[in-house]
Amino acid sequence: MCPNHIQEAEGVYLNKYFQGQPRPESISTHLRTRFAESPSEPWSDKLLEEHLYFLTTRFGEGSYYRSVTMQLSEFGKLYYHLQKPLFGNHLNRKRRQQALCYAFTDADGSRSGSSDVFRCEIPHVHALFLAPPKFRDEFKSALLDPCLGGALFPLQKISVEPFSLKRGSVEKLISYCMKGYLQARPSHFQREDLWAIFPR
Secondary structure, three states: OOOHHHHOOHHHHHHHHOOOOOOHHHHHHHHHHOOOOOOOOOOOHHHHHHHEEEEEEEEOOOHHHHOHHHHHHHHHHHHHHHHHHHHOOOHHHOHHHOOEEEEEEEOOOHHHOOOOOOOOOOOEEEEEEEOOHHHHHHHHHHHOOOOHHHOOOOEEEEEEEEOOHHHOOHHHHHHHHHHHHHHOOOOOOOHHHHEEEEOO
């Protein structure tokens, strides 16, 4: 059974805490409370190290995959590819049991602020993937499987790293994932298409 507060829809969470836009501190709170027994008892950094993964993916070649929405769409297929062996069909009925994932489209060079995610040759996706405690080992095996990269076409690149405090705080990692989004002009009509939360 999921804690009662998890029955709150993710869309409601977004409206309540983000006012429609993601912020690193709010994402951190969501990650720490998503599978906690109570919102007043958020997960520690140690628990995040045991359940949180940092993913980077790139899909396809050519102009078709330059679309920022296409990269996130293909990432969504990867997300559900990881869920289906554990939860079977009718995933929309089992959303509360699935992993929580935030995904952001990014561009090469964004670390130095010298790129435009809307004009880059092929964007990529950074994601934070939080495994539910009940299926921690199963997701760990699936995410770290060397054959994962060959499971889906047109996946061109994938890297998966367990979160580690040795490389910085979870808030620092969230900001890294979001840098393409944060550098995009707030007035750009596609800015909010640069990120997604799963399950949807």
